Every structure is written in structure tokens, then in C-alpha cells.
Amino acid sequence: MKFCCDKDILLNALNTVYRACSSKTAKPILECILIKSNANFITLTGNNLELGIETTIEVDVIEAGEIALEAKLFLEIVRKLSNGDVEVTLIPSNIVTIISGKSKFSVSTQNPKDFPTLPEVISDKSFSISKHDLKEMIRQTIFSVAQDDSRPIFTGEMFEIQNGSFNLVSVDGFRISYRNLSIENKDLKMEQVVPGKTLQEIAKILNDDSEKVKIYFGENHVLFDLDTSKVISRLLEGEFLKYNQVFSNDFDTQILINRIDFLMSIERAALISREGKKTPVCLDITDENIIITSNTEIGTSREELEIELTGNPLKIAFNPKFLIDALKIIEDEKININFLSKIAPAIIQPLDNNSYKYLVLPIRINE
Amino acid sequence: MKFCCDKDILLNALNTVYRACSSKTAKPILECILIKSNANFITLTGNNLELGIETTIEVDVIEAGEIALEAKLFLEIVRKLSNGDVEVTLIPSNIVTIISGKSKFSVSTQNPKDFPTLPEVISDKSFSISKHDLKEMIRQTIFSVAQDDSRPIFTGEMFEIQNGSFNLVSVDGFRISYRNLSIENKDLKMEQVVPGKTLQEIAKILNDDSEKVKIYFGENHVLFDLDTSKVISRLLEGEFLKYNQVFSNDFDTQILINRIDFLMSIERAALISREGKKTPVCLDITDENIIITSNTEIGTSREELEIELTGNPLKIAFNPKFLIDALKIIEDEKININFLSKIAPAIIQPLDNNSYKYLVLPIRINE
Incomplete structure (x- = not known):
């Protein structure tokens, strides 16, 4: 097998299929990328048996064939080559040479017949x-x-x-x-x-x-x-x-709150509750505002934010990480949070957007 | 003690002195930042006994005094505060409150008298x-x-x-x-x-x-x-x-070479020699060029670069990391490398710049 192609095109393809290669395994063939020629294309494949990725690029195929090359080494070599054309050639003794400008590498290959075929997906x-x-x-x-x-x-x-x-x-x-x-x-x-x-x-x-x-x-x-x-x-x-069954539209308490302000407040409160120990952050929802507190041996914190309340006041506590995760990935400015009781899950939803919702369990607290 | 200042100014000062605070130590006071007021300034100090840093910022001192606060927690709190003024107050029971907008933290402090004084440097x-x-x-x-x-x-x-x-x-x-x-x-x-x-x-x-x-x-x-x-x-x-005594101007072989090209070639050769195993990269210096090779069980590499040679051809080998480190921090386009023999140190120097030089020992190779 022998082909020639632009370094950046090859590098891009390698970066894609490399994601499906095993890094440490008892089967060295799973650490390889399979390269197979077909007319004026090559198909590169990575396959760790859970996940397989193949990608096809147009190259100058000088001699048809297939090779299986250790993925990490091949990727690193191609990444470090100077820009321009790269020539990859299988020579006797299962050695592949990689030549670009005045750089030449020779590396050993695995038997491409050992490379696991990607499963065929028959689908309607x-x-x-x-x-x-x-x-x-x-x-x-x-x-x-x-x-x-x-x-x-x-x-x-x-x-x-x-x-x-x-x-x-x-x-x-x-x-x-x-x-x-x-x-x-x-x-x-x-x-x-x-x-x-x-x-x-x-x-x-x-x-x-x-x-x-x-x-x-x-x-x-x-x-x-x-x-x-x-x-x-x-x-x-x-x-x-x-x-x-668990996403209900019923609520006893609903608040409308600015997402960024709420996120920043919870992040600050989390500094005191310090993740590892799973100390909750407490929310005290009143008619005018929400008071966010945390209290550990390190110290205490207290934050106050404006809200619009529908329904009844409520005290409830959460693992701050579980609130932060959701508040970070929502992009809307305002969110609604629905509560049923201090022991029932809360549901977070952007104000004008039904396509996303997030349910989170509270932590029981004694009052 | 009580003072008030802009969040960003305080954060900047904390980021500086934090570098001298211990992170894990049997003496909790070394994990603290000492804050001491003086007229309308505060001085912040970190001191791990090896290294001490103090920095002074102008603030609104409302009540003079000093406090020792756990550095990491204080830094994280200030970093997460919204922009604007921060008010820091020592209250009874050695508690410090940190207030900004509607956020309030209370954290315990250490005794500032336990904080180690920075050594005085008397110097002529x-x-x-x-x-x-x-x-x-x-x-x-x-x-x-x-x-x-x-x-x-x-x-x-x-x-x-x-x-x-x-x-x-x-x-x-x-x-x-x-x-x-x-x-x-x-x-x-x-x-x-x-x-x-x-x-x-x-x-x-x-x-x-x-x-x-x-x-x-x-x-x-x-x-x-x-x-x-x-x-x-x-x-x-x-x-x-x-x-x-070891930086000598004598040489038997001197090459003039493009720094970036040489760096890239050595980095590629190092992929084959793979650091951990300390396999050397070999340089074969001839009248026309330098040939850079590496050879391990993974494969082989060969690079050719143009040089200007003064003196005699030479074969010599190096740990590639030791060449890469120096070639990266030089900024000049061209460098000279002087060699005395294949077992004597080589000296790398930018072509038109005497302010930097680097000496590196070769690795003995059998030919």
C-alpha cells in the first residue's frame, strides 16, 4: 500500500478516528487505526469494540492495500510533521514508512486482518x-x-x-x-x-x-x-x-428568578458547604425574596435574591452541585422552579422555553 | 478591624500573596493571609517560611486592626463575589464577615499574633x-x-x-x-x-x-x-x-543551524526515542548537513537539515529533552552549536547574541 496526501487533511481524519481507539488494552490491535484504500480514497477506522469511528478522505492512492498502525504514535508523528504532503508506504517486513520533506519515519505495523470489522447496522x-x-x-x-x-x-x-x-x-x-x-x-x-x-x-x-x-x-x-x-x-x-411519571406540572410553590444571579449565589454558598462533604445549601423562599444559606464548621454564608413567588413560601435544601450543573447549561435569562414540598423533587425550566427541563431531588433537613 | 475596598483590587492583592501561602501543612497559620491596617492602607502577607510575599493596597479603613484568614477560602469567596465594594469586618468570637451587595459570609479566623513575621532584610x-x-x-x-x-x-x-x-x-x-x-x-x-x-x-x-x-x-x-x-x-x-571553567570557547566542530527547524526535527525524533526510556537522538554532522536519527523497538526516524559547518564532521548523541528545552526558550532565528568531541559537552548559543548560552552533556554511544 502506498498513498500521498496533505498533512492537515490526514491529521484531521486521524484526530477523528483516534477517539475510538483503545489506549490501554491487552489487545494491541485495538490501539491501531486501520487504513484501507479504495479507488482514490482511504478509509481510516478506529474501533474499541464499544465505539467505532470511520472516516474517508480523498488521497493520491499509488498502490492499493491496507495497514494497521499504532494510533497514538501515528497521530503524534503526523501532528509534528511540517506542512505539505505526507507519503505513507508499506514496505517488506510489515514496516510502514512515513515521509514528509526531509523527515522519514519507519514504524512496524500490525496485521490488518486482525482488526475487528465494524458491525453493520441494518435499520429501518x-x-x-x-x-x-x-x-x-x-x-x-x-x-x-x-x-x-x-x-x-x-x-x-x-x-x-x-x-x-x-x-x-x-x-x-x-x-x-x-x-x-x-x-x-x-x-x-x-x-x-x-x-x-x-x-x-x-x-x-x-x-x-x-x-x-x-x-x-x-x-x-x-x-x-x-x-x-x-x-x-x-x-x-x-x-x-x-x-x-415524575415530571409533574403541579406545584405548591413556584418561583421566577434570574438564572445568572441564582447561579452565582449558589456557587458562593457552595464555597462554604464544600462539595466533598455534601453539606446542603438551604433555600428559604418567602413572599419577597429567596434567602440562600449554608452553614458548616468553616463558616456561614447568606445571600438574598429577588424572586416572583406564586403559591406558598417554602424551606428546602439541595446539594449545590446539582443546582449549579443545570443553571450552567441553561442559556435563558430567567427560569421557573416548581416545588411541591420540601421532600419532593423540584423542577427547573427556562421561562419561555419548554424544550428543556431538569428535575432534582432535595436533601432532607431538620428544622 | 473593618475595611472596605473594591473587589477587583482586593482580588488582585490576594492572588499575589496567596503564592506564598502553604497549602497543606501541620501549622494552619501558614495557610492564612495576614491583613493589617495602617492609616488608609492594608498590608496583606503570605508566608510559608521559605517564601514571604506582602502587598499593600489603598482601602477605606473604618476600624484599625489585624486579622489572619484562611487564604484559599478567602480568595475563593472574593473571586466569586459580584463586582463592587467588599466590606470585611472582625466581629466578636474571632469571626470575620465579608459583605458585598446582598451576599454575606462569616468565617472563623486564626490568631494574627501567631502569624510568623517576615524576616527583615538588612542589606548593603x-x-x-x-x-x-x-x-x-x-x-x-x-x-x-x-x-x-x-x-x-x-x-x-x-x-x-x-x-x-x-x-x-x-x-x-x-x-x-x-x-x-x-x-x-x-x-x-x-x-x-x-x-x-x-x-x-x-x-x-x-x-x-x-x-x-x-x-x-x-x-x-x-x-x-x-x-x-x-x-x-x-x-x-x-x-x-x-x-x-566548563564554558570554553574552543571547538573542534561548530554548526550554524536554523533553530525552529532543528527544534521540530528533534521533537519528531523524540517521538521514536520516547522520553521515559532515555534513548538518545543521534546527530551525524557532515560537511553538507546534519542527519538526526533515532532507533528503538518502536521504529526509526531520520531527518536531514542544512547547516554551515566549521571544523570537523562529528557523530554525537543527546537526550532529546535536553536539546528541546533550550531550543524552545531561545528566540533567535539562528544558533551556533560548538562541539569538542563526542564525549565532551556541547554549547548552544544564539548567533548574534552573547547574553545566553547553554551547555549540555552528550550520551555515550557505541558505533
Whole structure:
């Protein structure tokens, strides 16, 4: 095999597929990138068996073939090359030479036949969404996927689609993030859970433009078709939370509050409550304002903010991190928070925007 | 004690003195910042017993006094406050309140009498240098102070002054960085070694302007007077290397080479030699060019660069990191490298600039 192409184009492709390569594994082939020629293209593939990414670039193919190269080393070499053309050649003894200007590298390769084939996704369930929208939806929900493996299904996010509505939902036992978007495909009805790690990597590859991503769901895998790149991930199995039952529109107390002011106040209060120890931040909601306090052996803090109250005053306490996470990813100026009681979950929602909502459990306090 | 001042001014002062506070220590008072009022000023002090920093800012002193506050917490609180005035008040039970807008913090304090006084530096040895020059000199030499404590004197940099010439020198057993600057004080003659950690912190405080820093050397301490801030550090005791004996002007081989090209080539070769294992990068200097090779179980690399050679061809090998460090901090386009033999140190110097030189030991190779 022999091909020649521009350094920056090759580097860009390597940066994309590298996200699916294993870094430390007992199987060295999973640390490789497979490169396969096809007419005047090469396809680069990374595959750690959970997640696979392939991308195709136009190059000058001088001799057809395929090679499997250690991903990290190859990426670092290409990154450090001076600008211009790079020539990659397989020579006898399974050595690949990488030549650019007066730089020449020789590195050993793995057997490309050992590289695991990406699963084929046979699907009659698909829909399209813009890259920008998908990136945003992931950003607004990914932070509340479960971090531990005690319930593996919650380490993923649910893709729930019906009646032309796409809901992306994550839950970690303390809170639920929900984001909704209308899609064109009105007939599709499905629920599937995609691993959080897959979505994190996809969000990094997606740029902010309005081009479409087409998403295909197969029996065990999902395929994100990003035009020149394809991302294939296994799906998680198990029963997701019936989250709809817990998002209620009823409230006994509702406040309207400036998001940034509330975020800054909670962040300050959190300095006193200091995360590790999970000391709550207390909210005292009165007719005129909200008083935010924290109290630990370090000291105390007290903040006062204006609110508009509907319903009854309330005292309630939260883990400040769980409030901060949601307040950071909302972009609207004003938010509503609905409360039922001091032991029931609260629901945070932007004032003029139904596409996002966030549910968070309070911490019980003694008064 | 009670004072009021602008948040940003207070934050800036805290960021400066915080650099001298201990982070984890058996003596909680060393994790504190001492604040002392004086007319319409307050002086903030951090002191970890190796390094002390004090800075003075103009504030509205409402009640004179002094307090010792946990540095990290106080800094984080002030950083998160909204812009505007901050009021700091000592109330009974050794509690300090920090009030800004509708935010109020109460935190406990330490006894300010326990705070260690900064040593007084009585000195008849002093000189001045611009902030910009001092920052640059530290940047160009700090990377080769010894990282381990086996010879404590080499964890510092030597300030060597005579005949209006100031030399800053560091050495770690494998290489020597030397930087020179003319100073106005022609009568001063001295040699003192300042801890590397002190210089790192000073470099962070110094801005890039042409204002002067005045440096006073006492018997055991050095004082850097930065106008509104003072940095006091202990000096290191012991005998520094007689480095002048090893910087020779003799050479058997001299090359003139483009610095950036050489740096990029060595960085690429280092990918194959991979730091941890200390495999050398080999330089083969011929009449026309330099050939840079590395060869490990990962693979091989070969680079060719144009040079101008004076003297004899030579083959020599180096730890690539030791070349990269120096090539990065030089700013000139072209450099000279002088060699005596394949087992003698090489000396790197910018072509038209005698103020910087760098000596590095080769690695023995078998041919």
C-alpha cells in the first residue's frame, strides 16, 4: 500500500478516528487505526469494540492495500510533521514508512486482518437532526448520566422518539435532564439507550453548523452518519426510568428568578458547604425574596435574591452541585422552579422555553 | 478591624500573596493571609517560611486592626463575589464577615499574633532590573534547576554580579543555563543562590513592563521590591558549580543551524526515542548537513537539515529533552552549536547574541 496526501487533511481524519481507539488494552490491535484504500480514497477506522469511528478522505492512492498502525504514535508523528504532503508506504517486513520533506519515519505495523470489522447496522429506524442541535442536546443532558456502573443502563442517555418529537434524557439517581426537539420523521416510534461515552465523543467531533446528521438504530447498534465520518456504537440493554411519571406540572410553590444571579449565589454558598462533604445549601423562599444559606464548621454564608413567588413560601435544601450543573447549561435569562414540598423533587425550566427541563431531588433537613 | 475596598483590587492583592501561602501543612497559620491596617492602607502577607510575599493596597479603613484568614477560602469567596465594594469586618468570637451587595459570609479566623513575621532584610548589596528583563531571565534559565534534593544548592539559581554584569545560572547535573545582563550598579560584587521555587513565583507576579524591581541581598535572605509588593525568600547555602571553567570557547566542530527547524526535527525524533526510556537522538554532522536519527523497538526516524559547518564532521548523541528545552526558550532565528568531541559537552548559543548560552552533556554511544 502506498498513498500521498496533505498533512492537515490526514491529521484531521486521524484526530477523528483516534477517539475510538483503545489506549490501554491487552489487545494491541485495538490501539491501531486501520487504513484501507479504495479507488482514490482511504478509509481510516478506529474501533474499541464499544465505539467505532470511520472516516474517508480523498488521497493520491499509488498502490492499493491496507495497514494497521499504532494510533497514538501515528497521530503524534503526523501532528509534528511540517506542512505539505505526507507519503505513507508499506514496505517488506510489515514496516510502514512515513515521509514528509526531509523527515522519514519507519514504524512496524500490525496485521490488518486482525482488526475487528465494524458491525453493520441494518435499520429501518432513522431520523435526521442538525449537527448543531445534536451537539447542544448532548451538552445540556450529558452531565447527569450515572458515573458509576451499579445500574449500567443509566450510564447512557435515552433516545425517545414518537409523533415527530425527539426526547434526550439522562438520569443518575439524584436528577433527570430532559431535552426535546421536533424532528421531520413523524412516523418513527422508538426508545433506545446510547452510552454516555459515545455521546461525549460524538459531541467533540460535531461542529456547530446546520448540516444534518442521520441517525440509524439497528437491533444492537446505532450509527451516526456524519457525511465523511460514521460513528457506530453498541446500544445499552435494560429498562430505562419511566421518567414521565415524575415530571409533574403541579406545584405548591413556584418561583421566577434570574438564572445568572441564582447561579452565582449558589456557587458562593457552595464555597462554604464544600462539595466533598455534601453539606446542603438551604433555600428559604418567602413572599419577597429567596434567602440562600449554608452553614458548616468553616463558616456561614447568606445571600438574598429577588424572586416572583406564586403559591406558598417554602424551606428546602439541595446539594449545590446539582443546582449549579443545570443553571450552567441553561442559556435563558430567567427560569421557573416548581416545588411541591420540601421532600419532593423540584423542577427547573427556562421561562419561555419548554424544550428543556431538569428535575432534582432535595436533601432532607431538620428544622 | 473593618475595611472596605473594591473587589477587583482586593482580588488582585490576594492572588499575589496567596503564592506564598502553604497549602497543606501541620501549622494552619501558614495557610492564612495576614491583613493589617495602617492609616488608609492594608498590608496583606503570605508566608510559608521559605517564601514571604506582602502587598499593600489603598482601602477605606473604618476600624484599625489585624486579622489572619484562611487564604484559599478567602480568595475563593472574593473571586466569586459580584463586582463592587467588599466590606470585611472582625466581629466578636474571632469571626470575620465579608459583605458585598446582598451576599454575606462569616468565617472563623486564626490568631494574627501567631502569624510568623517576615524576616527583615538588612542589606548593603542591591541592584535594579526591569520587571520584563527579570521575567525573561528567569524563563530562560529556570527549566534546568535540579528537580531532586540530592544537592539542594542546585535547586536554586545563582545570582552572580560583578563589574556591572549580572549572570543568572542554573545547573542540574546534565546541563547549564546561563543568561547575562548589564546592570547600572558597577561596584556590586556578590554570588548568592535563590531557590527555584521563589523565582517561579516571582516570574508569575512580574508583568512585562519596564518598571524596575529592586533586589536586596541580606545575609540569609533576599528581598525583591516590586513597588506595591515585596517578596522575601531565604537564600540557599552551599557551594555552587564553578561553571565558568566548563564554558570554553574552543571547538573542534561548530554548526550554524536554523533553530525552529532543528527544534521540530528533534521533537519528531523524540517521538521514536520516547522520553521515559532515555534513548538518545543521534546527530551525524557532515560537511553538507546534519542527519538526526533515532532507533528503538518502536521504529526509526531520520531527518536531514542544512547547516554551515566549521571544523570537523562529528557523530554525537543527546537526550532529546535536553536539546528541546533550550531550543524552545531561545528566540533567535539562528544558533551556533560548538562541539569538542563526542564525549565532551556541547554549547548552544544564539548567533548574534552573547547574553545566553547553554551547555549540555552528550550520551555515550557505541558505533
